[in-house]
Amino acid sequence: MTANTPMLITFVVYIAAMVLIGLFAYLRTNNLSDYILGGRSLGSFVTALSAGASDMSGWLLMGLPGAVYMSGLSESWIAIGLIVGAYLNWLFVAGRLRVQTEHNGNALTLPDYFTNRFEDHSRVLRIFSAVVILVFFTIYCASGVVAGARLFESTFGMSYQTALWAGAAATIAYTFVGGFLAVSWTDTVQASLMIFALILTPIVVMLATGGIDPTFAAIELNDATNFDMLKGASFVGVISLMGWGLGYFGQPHILARFMAADSVKSIPAARRISMTWMILCLGGAVAVGFFGIAYFAAHPEVGGAVGENPERVFIELAKILFNPWVAGVLLSAILAAVMSTLSCQLLVCSSALTEDFYKSFLRKNASQLELVWVGRAMVLLVALVSIWLASNPENRVLGLVSYAWAGFGAAFGPVVLISLVWKNMTRNGALAGMLVGALTVIVWKQFGWLGLYEIIPGFIFASISILVFSLLGKAPSAAMLKRFAEAEQEYQEAHNGVQGAPAVS
Template sequence: MTASTPMLVTFVVYIAAMVLIGLIAYLRTKNLSDYILGGRSLGSFVTALSAGASDMSGWLLMGLPGAIFVAGISESWIAIGLVIGAYLNWLFVAGRLRVQTEHNGNALTLPDYFTNRFEDNSRILRIFSALVILVFFTIYCASGVVAGARLFESTFGMSYETALWAGAAATIAYTFIGGFLAVSWTDTVQATLMIFALILTPVVVMIATGGFDPAMAAIEAVDATNFDMLKGATFVGVISLMAWGLGYFGQPHILARFMAADSVKSIPAARRISMTWMILTLAGAVAVGFFGIAYFAAHPEVAGPVAENPERVFIELAKLLFNPWIAGILLSAILAAVMSTLSCQLLVCSSALTEDFYKAFLRKDASQTELVWVGRAMVLLVALIAIALAANPENRVLGLVSYAWAGFGAAFGPVVILSLLWKGMTRNGALAGMLVGAATVIVWKNWIGLGLYEIIPGFILATLAIVIFSRIGQAPSHSMLSRFDKAESEYKSV
């Protein structure tokens, strides 16, 4: 299906607006801190929506509604797990990380924070954590590119290869130009667009099927088990879906939002805004897939594209039920979801390469201007690798994301939590936790399985490794303990 002119115009205007924001941010970017963390200047509203938008990728509007459309409400366990995990992350990690990174060398990246927090003169923590970021985030970036390509492919009738480049180009442009400020400002716009689309669409779908009661009756007529939260569920299956929430504690692109807040005082308000946004968007995504069952049961003649790929359920409903101008805005929400997450991931990879490899090992005395331009070059490099990984049109968004999400959650989650809550943690404990967490995810995913999401054994074994190796090795130095106590005292005084 070729796109109508209104939808094409809407997309072009939207992308142009994002690039314009990038240009404005370019004028505000003076040094590497500005490019990587926006000079730690984000207020609570931007922090909240940027954290939400960078978290909820194309999966929110494609993967989740598609899963609900196929299997019914039982797939919503994942959304419940995410809400719990995100709330705990805001509650226990956000404020402490903002304070601790400032007290530990004003760290700009997670590897930078780990190196300073544990006084790692060998810099092995920096190298390994940066490598984990590059490996898993490149996979994650590829999933974003796939989602963008699917959107352009189905909306504009492009070939997958053309859609791949079209979908990635706009995100690369504003991330390259404006860095963190551009990413955070555009995230705020994109988060607003996403919540608008996910509240409006299920309401209109429900109306189009005759109202709430007829829609529910139609869903039941298709398959009564669509209402069963435990449909086909096992204890292991439900725990695996809920365990997605564990991933939040180790996601560098979300943790970077906490580090960039203008003050720890902004965190409580940001938490309330972000959690409200998240609950509404997840509920909307579930409702799109759920009421989509009723709509396509009543209109089987237009169900072909969704039967072929359920991840298109939101796209097809927007095109079928709305005026082309409104449909263009709604489909821009998918582009917003893809762009907001992909841009954050590109920037985190760029910061790892620039701050943790280039500056740390190659050019310690590099000027700020040089570092910013190296950061921009790294954005391009990582984007090209992600595009190459996404070249296979059979890729599925959710499968790629789950692997990367588990990798970060297990490798970094326990290290981040314990580094903020336990002053007795040591460098050897941190390194053991990262190694065990990352290795467990890879081994479990490829050779063990047992139907259990790999983040669970990864998280548990990483936590045990941190505690054991922190206990049996050299105790933390006096300066480590002193910095921890000062940061914790500042956090508790707010």
Template sequence: MNPTDPTVITFGIYLLAMLGIGWAGYRATTNLSDYILGGRSLGSFVTALSAGASDMSGWLLMGLPGAIYLSGVHEAWIAVGLTIGAYLNWRLVAGRLRLYTERTDNALTLPDYLAGRFEDTSNVLRVVTTLVILVFFTVYCASGVVAGARLFESMFGMPYSVALWVGAACTIAYVFIGGFLAVSWTDTIQASLMITALLVAPAVAYFAVTGQLQPTQSIAEMIGAEKFDWMHNASTIGVISLLAWGLGYFGQPHILVRFMAADSVASIPRARRIGMTWMVLCLGGAVAVGLVGIPYFMLNPGLAAGVQANAETVFIEIAKQLFNPWVAGLLLAAILAAVMSTLSCQLLVCSSALTEDVYRIFLRKNASQRELVWVGRAMVFAIAVVAILIARNPDSRVLSMVSYAWAGFGAAFGPVIILSLFWRGMTRNGALAGIVVGAVTVVLWKQAGWLGLYEIVPGFVLGALAIGVVSRAGRRPSAAMLARHDRVGAEMKSLQA
């Protein structure tokens, strides 16, 4: 690694800027609510872009382009499913969750909300929710560590074992220092960087390819008709599995917490429009990178060694080969931005669950706000170390790790969140049954691989059924719980009028 290399310098400036924002977040953090939810102060623009950036992670610039490069547009069914799911999440969940968490004693975390929503004084629901978050987020965090390691390995020639620690350290630093505000502010910058990279890179690669074509050649012919076929080598179950990624949105804690942190319900509609526009453009750019990479590396076989070894580096190789080193450094920083934005939010959600729902509730009920903030910082570091240890295998693939964690959260929490917001008859035991059945189904289905169906589908369906059966079979919700649910519903109607 040459410290005078323009790419390295650009990267360094970017990282220093993120640390500077982390310091600003530190100065604005005075209590646990600030550290884990930003004091519910995010406006529409920051809410939208931080939700998008924390959602997409490294798979947007690595996993998805690599899948398209290898298999063609039928892999883009994932993007279709995600777009539908994200829109419904903004439309159905965002505003109501923002209001409901405030009306349940200003709940700061997902376990906190569920415990308050269902008046769970035993804290069983809180503990089970926290355990599920920790189990699946360690896998999710590990996927972010792998993506960061791949970037540092490819850019600087670092051994994978070293790149793991360097990439993770870049994220840990500003989360540790600044908490939720730093994460949200940096997400806004990183989302802007991601969309710029995903629009510029495929456009430049396209013109590079057309400049090398012979009169008898065309880009479409070089890519091949089968890679433009949405159903090529795709079964009905395969398409359903890819579309089903959209179900995952309703249960992702790191996305839901962005809705909870919005400054008001009134900010949600504008945030939805901004967020969905950003998402559609980014997904389209990622698909375009994978497709245009096919003819580019066919015409330049001497440059294709990295992509042949690992298709998930197609964006990295295009950026390195086609752009001035200064610009390439900025584009490659977009991958780090994607990794950092998601990993930082995941670390913070895990830290929040351990601090607010375990440490404060069971160990130190009278802990000061300063003590809780520092416990939260310690938890960030501890969870990051565990994620690094999980990610040690150099053969790890980002997309496969993300899909497992995504399914776990979507099945365990998706039905619970939706029904808790809209069904007044749902009970504490119903919520508990839904979380356990959804999570266990995902784990068992993943191991067995039944029918080749993505495990989120049976997990989501069985989790929802468990909620309905157990809620109806048990004791009716209390009068206070029903009254609060009705008040929230009435308030939402008045706000939407």
């Protein structure tokens, strides 16, 4: 038995379990609503952990610990921004989106919601928003495939091309077969695995370096500025990192979890669970990178791989400090982070192609069974395109992940947020917001003005455009106002007596 055998067995068992969950979900999938939104049947716990796991990709266990290992606590501003953004998303968007999508034609996708909310008979909102989803998410999916391939490549010594298919195959399998329920149930398992890895690993690293005081002393001895939250940071730099939190309001794969909750009454409990999970995971990821500074300073002879690539700090600590079987479980957490995000992105792309193009423009009277199988075919199609994009790991398209986060955040975020809290928003306002948000991100990215992350001006200009074009154009119809009022009333009644339910006029 080689050193890698326990890790290989652990990976195989883990992947087999995910596929079995997919097969079980297959038995519960009877129509397109089941396949795309799980029949709106998710309870608080699954909604919470699925939203968290779909959000946090391999970046949580590789990128963030690597950045902190290299630069210290100054890299943790992005984690603070994400926590604030996620909390506000749960507070202002989650419950309202759940009821508004149901009142507006039982919408299954964001383009579907925009079309019904604003009575867009031209369907231009549906087309534009679906195209944005397909373009950006295919890029996102490709980055997830690369992350999975890199994990298999470094752990088992596979060639990149073999690792590419090995990493993607399991995710494609359970998403293809089980749809939204499979993705959500596996997300729950994967979120549990991620939090286990991110709580256990920093504790063991700290014990290996002698406890809290010796660990902090070693970090300070290595470089005292590691403790400085403002090390090398400008005001614009900190604001840019915090600005990542704005992206939450417009991420279709996260918003889909809110839409799929079994009831608006489940949202407050889900918010508490999800935020607790998120804070512990982000804190653990920062601690892995931070404590790793002390460990590898004391043991430079085993730090070669981390010196070449700091993003391997979690992988190397798991391999060095744990029994191979436990290391296999911990490294499966990276695979879990990659698979949970990739699977829901594949499903959102499939939903856009099936619900917003195929059903809306090609086969309006298609049976539910036909639509489910078209959805499965679209999962396969998007996955194959993503694998093709990922086949060249140096392809510049994979550098667009932060660009895509900004694109979604600016194009959809203000539209979603304002549509849920302002009854007088119109179709022209929504279209203007999407266009201005997307164009601002594209232009700002090219010129890099002020060194400011492009999501911030994109979000601001999109919000202004929504307000201006909604006030200048034709007022909303009586039917639009009635639907908005009924949904808002249902939301407020559900939250009657629940602290933290902000009202709108």
